Amino acid sequence: MALGHCRLAVQDLSQDGHQPMHSACDRYVMVFNGEVYNFAEIRQSLSQQSFKGHSDSEVVLCAIAEFGLKAALRKFNGMFALAIWDKQQKTLSLARDRVGKKPLYFGRSNDFFCFSSELKALKVIPDFTPELDMQALGQYMRFNYIPAPYSIYQGIYKLAPGSFVTLTVDELTSEHDLLDKCKQYWSALDVAAHQFNHPFSGTLDEAQTHLTHLLEDSTRLRMISDVPFGVLLSGGIDSSLVASMMQKQSARPVNSFSIGFSHSDKDEAHLAKNIAGYLGTSHNELYVSGQDALDLVPDIAQHYDEPFADSSQIPTFIVAKLAKSKVTVALSGDGGDELFYGYNRYFRNIKNWQISQKIPDALKRAVSGQLFRLASIQKLGLTTNKYANEIGAMNVLDMYMSRVCKWVAPENLMLQPHTPEQHKLRAVSALDLPRPEHYLMLYDYVTYLCDDILVKTDRASMANSLELRSPLLDHRITEFAWSLPMSMKFHEGKGKHVLRKVLDQHIPNSLTNNPKHGFGAPIKSWLNGPLNDWAEDLLTQDKIEQQGIFDSEKVALLWHDFKHKKKKYHTQLWNMLMFQSWYHNQ
Numbered sequence: 297m298a299l300g301h302c303r304l305a306v307q308d309l310s311q312d313g314h315q316p317m318h319s320a321c322d323r324y325v326m327v328f329n330g331e332v333y334n335f336a337e338i339r340q341s342l343s344q345q346s347f348k349g350h351s352d353s354e355v356v357l358c359a360i361a362e363f364g365l366k367a368a369l370r371k372f373n374g375m376f377a378l379a380i381w382d383k384q385q386k387t388l389s390l391a392r393d394r395v396g397k398k399p400l401y402f403g404r405s406n407d408f409f410c411f412s413s414e415l416k417a418l419k420v421i422p423d424f425t426p427e428l429d430m431q432a433l434g435q436y437m438r439f440n441y442i443p444a445p446y447s448i449y450q451g452i453y454k455l456a457p458g459s460f461v462t463l464t465v466d467e468l469t470s471e472h473d474l475l476d477k478c479k480q481y482w483s484a485l486d487v488a489a490h491q492f493n494h495p496f497s498g499t500l501d502e503a504q505t506h507l508t509h510l511l512e513d514s515t516r517l518r519m520i521s522d523v524p525f526g527v528l529l530s531g532g533i534d535s536s537l538v539a540s541m542m543q544k545q546s547a548r549p550v551n552s553f554s555i556g557f558s559h560s561d562k563d564e565a566h567l568a569k570n571i572a573g574y575l576g577t578s579h580n581e582l583y584v585s586g587q588d589a590l591d592l593v594p595d596i597a598q599h600y601d602e603p604f605a606d607s608s609q610i611p612t613f614i615v616a617k618l619a620k621s622k623v624t625v626a627l628s629g630d631g632g633d634e635l636f637y638g639y640n641r642y643f644r645n646i647k648n649w650q651i652s653q654k655i656p657d658a659l660k661r662a663v664s665g666q667l668f669r670l671a672s673i674q675k676l677g678l679t680t681n682k683y684a685n686e687i688g689a690m691n692v693l694d695m696y697m698s699r700v701c702k703w704v705a706p707e708n709l710m711l712q713p714h715t716p717e718q719h720k721l722r723a724v725s726a727l728d729l730p731r732p733e734h735y736l737m738l739y740d741y742v743t744y745l746c747d748d749i750l751v752k753t754d755r756a757s758m759a760n761s762l763e764l765r766s767p768l769l770d771h772r773i774t775e776f777a778w779s780l781p782m783s784m785k786f787h788e789g790k791g792k793h794v795l796r797k798v799l800d801q802h803i804p805n806s807l808t809n810n811p812k813h814g815f816g817a818p819i820k821s822w823l824n825g826p827l828n829d830w831a832e833d834l835l836t837q838d839k840i841e842q843q844g845i846f847d848s849e850k851v852a853l854l855w856h857d858f859k860h861k862k863k864k865y866h867t868q869l870w871n872m873l874m875f876q877s878w879y880h881n882q
Contacts, residue, residue, distance in 0.1 A: 299381065330398040333373050334517060342359065359371060365380070365462070370481055376391075381445070391460035398545055401420075403453055404474070427449065428448060432449075434707060436605075437703045440748065442507060444746065457742075458483060458484060489728070492738075493729075511798065514772070526619055526622065528764075530752075533799060533808060537629065538768070551619075553626070557584050565583065578813060582615075582618050593832065596606070596613060603874055604752070616756045625762070627766070628765070631745065633740075634741045635773070635778070636777060636783070638791040642737070682701075694725075721739065724738055753766075819866050820864065
C-alpha cells in the first residue's frame with residue numbers, strides 16, 4: 297500500500313500539516329485534499345485535546361479515529377476527498393464531500409488498485425493501458441462533461457458526491473464490482489425530496505433573515521486561512537453577495553478579481569468594477585482577447601484530465617491565474633443558480649412544458665416520431681433531433697434534455713454507437729416532487745453543478761495553485777434552499793428572489809439588477825478568427841479517420857457549415873475540438 301500527497305498548504309504551513317498523516321493512536325494513515333471549515337468546532341468535541349499542529353487535516357483524522365468514518369463524514373462541513381488506511385483492519389477507505397467539490401478517481405489496472413485526485417496521475421502505474429469508454433464518450437458528447445461515477449477510461453470511476461467506499465485487502469486485489477461497494481453518507485436526492493415536500497412555513501422576511509445568518513456564517517468559515525484570500529467577482533447576484541459578506545466581515549479591503557472580453561457583448565467587467573467600487577474592495581481586472589485564448593487553448597484540455605468542453609473554462613482559468621498573483625485562497629458564488637432557480641433556461645423550459653401539457657400525448661408522439669425519422673435521413677440533423685426530443689417529451693426533464701444536450705443523439709456521429717445510459721435522469725424523474733421546477737434544479741445539482749461547474753473551477757484553480765471556496769454550497773444553505781417555496785425563488789419573472797432581497801441590504805439594487813449573461817467566452821468569434829487554424833488542424837479528415845471514433849464526413853460537414861456561416865455550430869464544434877485536443881495529448 298502506497299500513499300502519496302502533494303500539498304498546497306493553507307492551514308498550518310508547518311511540517312505538522314504534512315501528509316501522509318498518521319493518527320495519534322497510530323492505527324490510521326491518511327491523505328486528504330481540501331478543507332473542512334468547521335474543524336475548530338469539531339476539535340472542541342474530541343476527547344483528544346493535544347495536537348501536534350493546528351491544521352484541519354489533523355482534526356479530520358482524529359475525528360475519524362474517534363467517531364468512525366461515516367459518523368465523522370456527517371460532521372464535516374467542507375470540500376474534500378480523502379483516503380485512509382486502517383492498519384488494524386487492513387482496509388482502505390475513500391470518501392468525497394457532499395456536493396463533489398473535490399475529485400477522486402479510483403479503479404483497477406491489471407493487478408493494481410489505484411486512486412488519485414487526478415486521472416493523469418494513474419498513468420505512472422506500470423503497464424497502465426487505459427481504453428476509451430465509448431458510453432462515457434457519448435455522455436461527454438451530450439453534456440460537455442462526463443458525469444460521475446464514470447470516467448473516460450474503462451474501469452476507472454469517480455467516487456460519487458456524498459459517498460464513501462471501504463475495501464478489504466481481498467476486495468482490493470480481486471475482481472469485485474467496485475461501484476457496488478460504494479455507500480452514501482448524504483444523499484442529495486433523499487434530502488432534497490424531503491425538503492421540497494416539507495417547505496419552509498415562515499414569511500419572506502423570516503426566510504431572508506435566516507438565509508442572511510447562514511450566508512454570513514458560511515462566508516466566515518471560508519475566510520479562515522493562514523494565507524491571503526480574495527473573491528472572484530463577476531458582477532452577478534451570487535458573487536456580489538459573497539463579496540459583500542466578505543467585506544462586511546473584513547477589517548481591510550478584500551482583494552476582488554474579474555475579467556472582461558475585448559470587443560464582446562459577453563463583457564460584464566464594468567458591472568463587477570462598479571460593485572467593487574461600492575463595497576470598497578481592492579479590485580483587480582484583466583481584459584481577455586482572442587490572442588489570450590489562442591495562447592491558452594492548446595494546453596487547457598490537459599488540465600481537465602478527461603474531455604471537458606464548457607467554454608467558460610477559458611475565462612475561469614484566466615481569472616484564477618489573475619487571483620493567484622495576489623492570493624492563495626479565493627471565494628466564489630457557485631451554486632446560486634441551481635439552488636435558487638437562477639438559469640434563464642429554467643423559465644423557458646417551464647413555459648414550454650405548460651404549453652406541451654395541453655397537447656394530446658398521441659399527437660406529440662406522432663409529430664416527434666416524424667421529426668426523428670427526418671433527422672435520420674439528414675446528414676447531421678442536430679436541430680431536428682432537438683425539436684423532436686422537445687415535442688415528444690412526456691415529462692419536464694425529458695423536455696429539459698433538449699436544452700442542456702449539445703448533441704441529443706451523439707451516437708449518430710460515432711462509428712461505435714453506444715446510447716448513453718441516463719441513470720441520474722431516471723433517478724430524479726422517479727421522485728415524487730411537488731413542482732416541475734424542482735426537477736430541473738435538482739437534476740442540475742446532481743449533474744451539471746458537480747460534473748461541470750465544480751470540475752471547471754477546481755481544475756482551473758488548482759492548476760494555478762489557488763484554492764477556491766464556495767459559501768453558497770455549504771450544506772446548511774443547500775438544505776434550507778430546498779425547503780423554500782417557489783414564490784421565494786421566482787417572482788415577477790425573475791429567479792433568486794430571496795437572494796436578491798438579501799443582496800439589497802448590502803448593495804443598491806441599481807447596481808445589481810442586470811440581465812444574466814453567464815460567464816461564457818465568445819467562442820464563435822474566436823473560432824472564426826484567432827482559433828481558426830488550430831481548429832482546422834484538429835478536424836482534418838485524416839486525423840478523424842485515423843482515430844476511428846467519429847464519422848469523418850459528418851465532422852467535415854459540421855466544420856464546413858460553420859465556416860461558411862450556414863449554421864451556428866460553435867457549441868458542438870467546441871465539444872469536438874476539446875475532445876480532439878485531449879485525445880492527441882493524452
